[in-house]
Amino acid sequence: MNDMTPTREQRTAALEGMGCKRKRVEDIRFTQGKGNYVDDVKLPGMLHGDFVRSPHAHARVKAIHSEEALKVPGVLAVITAETLKTVNLAWMPTLAGDVQMVLADGKVLFQNQEVAFVVATDRYAADDGIAKVEVEYEPLPVLVDPFKAMDPDAPVLREDLAGKTTGAHGPRKHHNHIFEWTVGDKDLTDAAFRKADVTIKELISYHRVHPSPLETCQCVCSFDKIRGELTIWGTFQAPHVIRTVVALIAKIPEHKIHVISPDIGGGFGNKVGAYPGYICAAVASIVTGKPVKWVEDRIENLTATSFARDYHMTAELAATKEGKVTGLRVHVLADHGAFDACADPSKWPAGFFNIVTGSYDIPVAHLAVDGIYTNKAPGGVAYRCSFRVTEAAYCIERAMDILAQKLNMDPAELRLKNFVRPEQFPYHSALGWEYDSGDYATAMKKVMETVKYAGLRQEQADKRAAFKRGETREIMGVGVSFFTEIVGAGPSKNCDILGIAMFDSCEIRLHPTGAGIARVGSKSQGQGHETTWAQIIATEIGIPADNIMVEEGNTDTAPYGLGTYGSRSTPVAGAAIAMAARKIKAKAQMIAAYKLEVHEDDLEWDIDGFRVKGLPEKTMSMKDICWAAYNSVPPGMEPGLEAVSYYDPPNMTYPFGAYICVMDIDVDTGVYKVRRFMALDDCGTRINPMIIEGQVHGGLTEAFAIAMGQEIRYDDAGNVVTGSFMDFFMPTAVETPHWETDFTVTPSPHHPIGAKGVGESPNVGGVPAFSNAVNDAFSFLGSTHIQMPHDYWRNWKAAKSLGVFA
Amino acid sequence: MQIIDSQRIAASREKVWAALNDPAVLKQCIPGCEDLQMSSPTDMAATVVLRVGPVKATFGGKVTLSDLDPPNGYRISGEGSGGVAGFAKGGATVRLEPDGPDATILNYDVDVLIGGRLAQLGGRLIESTTKKLSGEFFAAFGAIVGGEAEAETGEAKRGWLSRLTGSAQGAE
Numbered sequence: 001m002n003d004m005t006p007t008r009e010q011r012t013a014a015l016e017g018m019g020c021k022r023k024r025v026e027d028i029r030f031t032q033g034k035g036n037y038v039d040d041v042k043l044p045g046m047l048h049g050d051f052v053r054s055p056h057a058h059a060r061v062k063a064i065h066s067e068e069a070l071k072v073p074g075v076l077a078v079i080t081a082e083t084l085k086t087v088n089l090a091w092m093p094t095l096a097g098d099v100q101m102v103l104a105d106g107k108v109l110f111q112n113q114e115v116a117f118v119v120a121t122d123r124y125a126a127d128d129g130i131a132k133v134e135v136e137y138e139p140l141p142v143l144v145d146p147f148k149a150m151d152p153d154a155p156v157l158r159e160d161l162a163g164k165t166t167g168a169h170g171p172r173k174h175h176n177h178i179f180e181w182t183v184g185d186k187d188l189t190d191a192a193f194r195k196a197d198v199t200i201k202e203l204i205s206y207h208r209v210h211p212s213p214l215e216t217c218q219c220v221c222s223f224d225k226i227r228g229e230l231t232i233w234g235t236f237q238a239p240h241v242i243r244t245v246v247a248l249i250a251k252i253p254e255h256k257i258h259v260i261s262p263d264i265g266g267g268f269g270n271k272v273g274a275y276p277g278y279i280c281a282a283v284a285s286i287v288t289g290k291p292v293k294w295v296e297d298r299i300e301n302l303t304a305t306s307f308a309r310d311y312h313m314t315a316e317l318a319a320t321k322e323g324k325v326t327g328l329r330v331h332v333l334a335d336h337g338a339f340d341a342c343a344d345p346s347k348w349p350a351g352f353f354n355i356v357t358g359s360y361d362i363p364v365a366h367l368a369v370d371g372i373y374t375n376k377a378p379g380g381v382a383y384r385c386s387f388r389v390t391e392a393a394y395c396i397e398r399a400m401d402i403l404a405q406k407l408n409m410d411p412a413e414l415r416l417k418n419f420v421r422p423e424q425f426p427y428h429s430a431l432g433w434e435y436d437s438g439d440y441a442t443a444m445k446k447v448m449e450t451v452k453y454a455g456l457r458q459e460q461a462d463k464r465a466a467f468k469r470g471e472t473r474e475i476m477g478v479g480v481s482f483f484t485e486i487v488g489a490g491p492s493k494n495c496d497i498l499g500i501a502m503f504d505s506c507e508i509r510l511h512p513t514g515a516g517i518a519r520v521g522s523k524s525q526g527q528g529h530e531t532t533w534a535q536i537i538a539t540e541i542g543i544p545a546d547n548i549m550v551e552e553g554n555t556d557t558a559p560y561g562l563g564t565y566g567s568r569s570t571p572v573a574g575a576a577i578a579m580a581a582r583k584i585k586a587k588a589q590m591i592a593a594y595k596l597e598v599h600e601d602d603l604e605w606d607i608d609g610f611r612v613k614g615l616p617e618k619t620m621s622m623k624d625i626c627w628a629a630y631n632s633v634p635p636g637m638e639p640g641l642e643a644v645s646y647y648d649p650p651n652m653t654y655p656f657g658a659y660i661c662v663m664d665i666d667v668d669t670g671v672y673k674v675r676r677f678m679a680l681d682d683c684g685t686r687i688n689p690m691i692i693e694g695q696v697h698g699g700l701t702e703a704f705a706i707a708m709g710q711e712i713r714y715d716d717a718g719n720v721v722t723g724s725f726m727d728f729f730m731p732t733a734v735e736t737p738h739w740e741t742d743f744t745v746t747p748s749p750h751h752p753i754g755a756k757g758v759g760e761s762p763n764v765g766g767v768p769a770f771s772n773a774v775n776d777a778f779s780f781l782g783s784t785h786i787q788m789p790h791d792y793w794r795n796w797k798a799a800k801s802l803g804v805f806a
Numbered sequence: 807m808q809i810i811d812s813q814r815i816a817a818s819r820e821k822v823w824a825a826l827n828d829p830a831v832l833k834q835c836i837p838g839c840e841d842l843q844m845s846s847p848t849d850m851a852a853t854v855v856l857r858v859g860p861v862k863a864t865f866g867g868k869v870t871l872s873d874l875d876p877p878n879g880y881r882i883s884g885e886g887s888g889g890v891a892g893f894a895k896g897g898a899t900v901r902l903e904p905d906g907p908d909a910t911i912l913n914y915d916v917d918v919l920i921g922g923r924l925a926q927l928g929g930r931l932i933e934s935t936t937k938k939l940s941g942e943f944f945a946a947f948g949a950i951v952g953g954e955a956e957a958e959t960g961e962a963k964r965g966w967l968s969r970l971t972g973s974a975q976g977a978e
Contacts, residue, residue: 055892055922111922131890299926719925727930 011607016546017539018753021690024531025546026263026524035263038218041233043291046220047076049284050126050294051277052116052133053304054108057144057375057718058155059137061104064116069132074125076288078133079117079280081105087286089279091160092249095272095497096349097168098178098340099160100378102276107140109157109338110377111718112303117280119292142375142718146312146335149176149372157338157373168340169349169371178340178371183354183431189366192327196318200406202785204398206391206767208310208335208376208712211383212730213525215265216301221281222291230282231258236553237271237523238563241497243555245274248498250282261553267525268702269381272343272565275305302728303720306343307376307712308383310335311353311391315399323409325418328365328430330356330395334380336371342380343565344387345495345502351387352486352652354431358396359440359484359656360418365430375718384702384763386487386566393483397768398775398785401480405779410457411480411772412448416441419482426749433486435654436748436756438682443744444482447658447680450742453478456662464780473668475781479661479773483765487757488571488653497562501648504573505559506580508537509642512630514623515547516641518580521561522573523553527759528691529569533577535687536753540581541588542608542622559644567655567757570687571748576647578752583643587629591641592620594634653748653756657681659769665777667804670796672708672774674737679765684747684756696741696762703766705731707774709791729791778802807933812913813944816952819902822910823877825951826900832869832882835946837939840864848872854886856894856939858924859931863891878902879913892922898940912948916940 006014016022029035052064066078081103084090091099104115116133120126141155148154156162156175165172169179193199219234230252236242239259247254264271281294296305311332318327334350336342344351350369357365382388400418404411419440420427427435460476467475492501510516518533534548552558561573585605592610593600596618603610609621620628629641662676679696686692709729713722722728747754767788774790775783781802786794799805815822825831829850833842838855845851848871855864867886874880883897896918903911918936925932 052890055887055890057921111926134889299923303926715925717919717921717925719921721925721930723926726927 008607015538015542015544015608017535018685018687020535020688022531022535022545022688024528024691026528026530037215037263037265038220038233038235039295041220041262041293043220043222046291046293047119047121047284047288048123048126048293049117049119049281050123050130051114051300052118052130052135053112053300054104054115054137055111056108056137056139057111057142058109058140058157060107060140061115062136062138065134066116068134069118069129072125072129072132074121075118075129076121077119077284078129079103079119079284084283087283089249089283092274092279094339094341094378096340096342096344097346100339100341102279107159108137110375111720112300112377113338114276114280114304117284119284119288142716143176144374144376144714144716144718146310146333146372146374149374150174157375176373178336178373179349181349181369182367184366185364186366188364189327189329192364193316193318193329196326197321198319198403198406199316200399200402201314201316202399202402204313204315204395204785205787206309206311206313206394207788208307209383209706209710210302210307210712210728211268211270211381212302212728213266213268213270216296216298217271217275217277217305218293218295219278219281220291220293221278221285223282223285223289225289227256229256229258230285231260232278232282233260233262234278235264235267235271236261236563237264237267237525237565239523239553239555240521240560241500241563242274242278244498244500246282259555261523264523264525267565269308269343269383269565270301270306271525272381272563273306273341273379298725299723302712303723304377306341306379306381307337308379308381309391310380311388313391313395315395317399317403319403319407321407323407323414323417325360325362325403328357328362328396330367332369334369334371335374335376336380337374337376337378339378340371341378343382345489345497346499347494347496348387351382351389353388353392355389355433355484355486356392356396357429357431358393359415359420359438359482360396361420361424362418362430367431376714382566384699385760386485386489389485390764390767393764394768394771397481397483397772401772401775402784405784412444412453415480415482416444419444434651435484436651436750437746438484438654438656439744439746440482440656443656443658443680443682446744447660447678447742451660451662451676451678453660473666475665475667475777477663477665477773477775477777479663479769479771479776481659481765481769481772482656483761483768484654484656485567485761485764486652486654487567487760488649489566489568490652491650492648500562502562502568502572503646503648504561504568504576505644505646506573506576507559507642507644508580508584510543510584510626510629512627514543514626516543517549517551518577519551519558520573520577521559522564522569524564527564527569527695528688532687532691533574536574536577537581540578541585559646567760570755570757571653571751572647572649574755575649575752576645579647580643580645583645584641587641588622588625590637591625591628591633595628595632596620650750653684653751655681655683655756655758655761657761657765659765661769661773663773663777665774665795667799670792670794670799672790672792672795676740677737677769678740678742679762680742680744681758681761682744682746683758683761684745684751685754686743686745687755692758693741695759697739699760699762700739700766701731701736703763704737704770705729706763707767707770707788707790709789711789729789807918807936809916809937809940810914812911813948814905815910815912815948816908817910818908819877819904819910822902822912822951825947826880827871831947831950834950835943837942842869848874852884852886856888858920858935859927861891861924861927863888863924865894888924890923892920892924894918894920894924912944914940914944
């Protein structure tokens with residue numbers, strides 16, 4: 001060894017593997033405006049399609065007159081449900097086992113529902129054509145309030161389901177009922193409530209919101225009549241699933257469908273589902289023989305493609321007077337809108353909402369969810385959370401605070417008293433999950449120390465006294481939230497989409513010079529997969545991350561994967577990447593043994609290659625093994641160095657975290673100020689701390705948006721009154737608070753690299769932290785629960801209703 | 807949304823009632839009305855240009871007079887479609903009370919329902935717009951029938967300063 005020989009630390013650093021704050025490689029093109037998005041796809045002769053949409057929330061469509069539209073220069077076709085019926089595509093299946101109109105078939109069920117698709121030579125002509133399509137409507141009674149959906153005299157929304165007393169998830173109780181889903185032991189839970197010293201019950205609503213990615217949903221469909229092949233460029237979070245869905249409903253052989261997801265400008269769950277725009281663009285391309293582009297505008301995005309939440313949760317907790325929780329009972333009224341188009345794994349009509357026992361060792365629990373139809377847009381997607389997990393976390397975290405208030409106990413203390421203890425893992429929850437690992441109390445105490453929690457409570461007590469003396473008009477809230485996520489869907493034993501198990505996949509191909517390509521079944525929408533996937537491979541096989549190209553989103557080249565949503569990429573695809581890398585490493589070891597003329601078992605791995613045990617100078621680097629793989633493999637071995645892995649996770653992963661929000665609210669104006677927000681996340685093994693921090697910042701900002709203002713609101717007539725960014729709260733740098741982050745590391749015992757996923761944790765934990773802060777601020781004035789969103793107006797109204805001013 | 811208000815008009819109840827049934831007067835008073843054709847004494851077809859916030863649209867629709875109770879009042883209602891801009895329907899119940907032989911109190915109760923893009927984009931403006939439009943209608947009506955001013959000098963024609971200060975000569 002001489003001075004020029006790199007140290008072990010230098011060799012490790014050169015890989016930029018796991019744990020490295022590697023800069024995002026995709027940002028080189030994004031920050032220079034060189035990303036390639038769907039709208040950048042411009043093909044010769046490309047046509048543009050756009051929708052005629054319903055102004056009514058519920059109406060019969062008596063006639064559609066398109067003659068005048070067809071006279072508009074540039075307009076080539078007006079497609080209606082009648083057109084689609086000729087190819088049996090007027091309706092399409094949803095991921096939740098329901099069916100959905102592609103274009104209005106006889107009636108419309110929500111405002112801005114797709115009624116006709118105008119195809120023209122450019123977008124302007126299409127919009128001019130839309131203005132000339134005359135639709136005759138006969139308005140029908142509108143159902144907006146979910147609590148009236150199952151009234152005996154509620155309007156019948158889904159006439160197509162007449163007489164169907166059974167849906168995809170069991171019996172239907174009413175013409176507007178979709179399913180009832182129950183979990184847990186009702187008798188034991190009821191008994192726990194009868195014996196309880198203390199109980200609480202509260203209706204906790206999680207309002208309707210929308211993921212609203214800055215890039216809306218869009219696609220370009222191009223049908224090659226000669227080859228009989230359909231190519232679709234689209235903003236798809238799950239391109240392979242889209243290909244399968246198209247093959248199944250359009251009856252085109254799957255190998256003749258090419259789905260390409262180029263760069264995506266944010267998904268947040270909005271881009272998981274299949275929308276009428278995709279079907280119409282594909283049909284229009286098949287009919288015209290030309291490529292057809294469809295791009296949503298902002299209003300269409302907010303009002304028609306996939307809302308999130310709209311869960312109305314009645315939560316009850318039973319506890320001893322010392323504060324030990326003895327039972328949980330929850331009923332959810334789930335407003336699914338006009339069609340059940342939830343993007344959940346098939347067997348989970350309410351997603352993984354049964355994670356609602358949270359981070360607490362609750363011995364018995366019972367959950368019932370009723371899904372219902374209303375005259376609102378379909379959806380129910382997991383907006384920056386795993387399936388219905390943010391709803392569950394919000395429910396239990398609000399309920400715990402309400403219980404603490406009733407017990408006159410500090411909310412952090414109540415949580416510490418009820419946490420699942422480290423020695424209980426793997427922990428079996430009362431509602432059926434097996435939590436893989438956790439150390440909750442350590443995380444909670446660490447975050448409490450950082451914010452000097454006891455001092456905050458003392459300050460709050462002083463301020464409350466000052467408020468009562470009339471010395472200040474400002475109130476202070478400390479929001480405590482502790483969440484457990486359930487991500488990484490999922491094991492084939494209980495997770496599938498349309499019958500396809502929710503595995504994920506990776507194919508790694510190393511080239512002779514020690515570089516390579518990794519193709520993965522996931523699809524980044526901003527998560528930074530091109531950066532982090534290469535880091536996993538770098539650590540696993542000792543090739544620098546810079547020498548690994550990551551490719552996703554092309555169904556012709558990437559192995560079949562279920563896509564990116566529900567924080568599943570690292571838990572599932574990340575595992576597939578590690579397993580594929582290990583297959584390569586196993587073959588590399590055989591090649592190295594042959595070249596070094598030792599037995600395989602005499603080799604040990606050392607950062608970026610193999611060395612002979614006991615002879616540290618006798619080594620072969622992975623770079624050299626790559627070369628050898630293409631010219632001198634052991635006799636009988638196939639040349640080359642590549643591997644494919646399809647990973648079926650044995651269990652979900654359970655990231656967790658402790659968040660504290662400190663907020664001041666002026667009671668006379670309702671204006672709040674987030675003074676401090678501390679987020680501690682435990683996502684197991686950390687692949688790239690910089691990307692994790694970015695993910696946490698983004699997720700907290702969306703949590704802030706949801707808790708403090710974002711809302712898709714309908715008026716009594718079914719009009720969406722928050723259909724643009726003028727009314728739908730989209731925080732900018734001006735509104736966004738400063739975030740502080742921290743972490744603990746509790747690896748997942750069943751994941752190959754111990755990683756758990758993090759992209760959505762901050763949304764799951766953030767929403768209750770903000771809401772608990774607001775509720776905590778007002779609690780001493782006599783309130784128990786104030787519904788979200790907590791915008792200035794509602795804070796002012798809360799203050800007014802509590803008699804703070806006349 | 808609903809607006810209840812009243813207005814004193816310097817004209818006899820019979821004169822006010824006649825004007826309420828005169829399409830020429832109604833056409834002058836309905837804000838943005840470009841055309842009003844009578845097909846029967848109680849049914850009219852109208853073309854109205856309506857602007858709510860960022861959305862401006864031409865509405866084609868019908869205007870109907872009902873619950874006629876001469877000379878005490880009636881209900882005037884209308885509904886129309888503005889195509890992609892959405893739809894509007896609503897009306898006003900009008901009651902006339904004599905205030906001496908030469909003046910009438912016109913009580914009105916306006917209800918309006920707006921749907922489609924008008925409601926989505928103009929949601930926060932609907933209440934103020936409805937108040938403004940109904941105010942314009944009855945101000946113009948009072949001006950024409952009461953003879954205090956010609957319709958042309960009503961609210962719509964006032965300068966920006968007088969609109970701000972409210973110091974116009976028109977009926978307000």
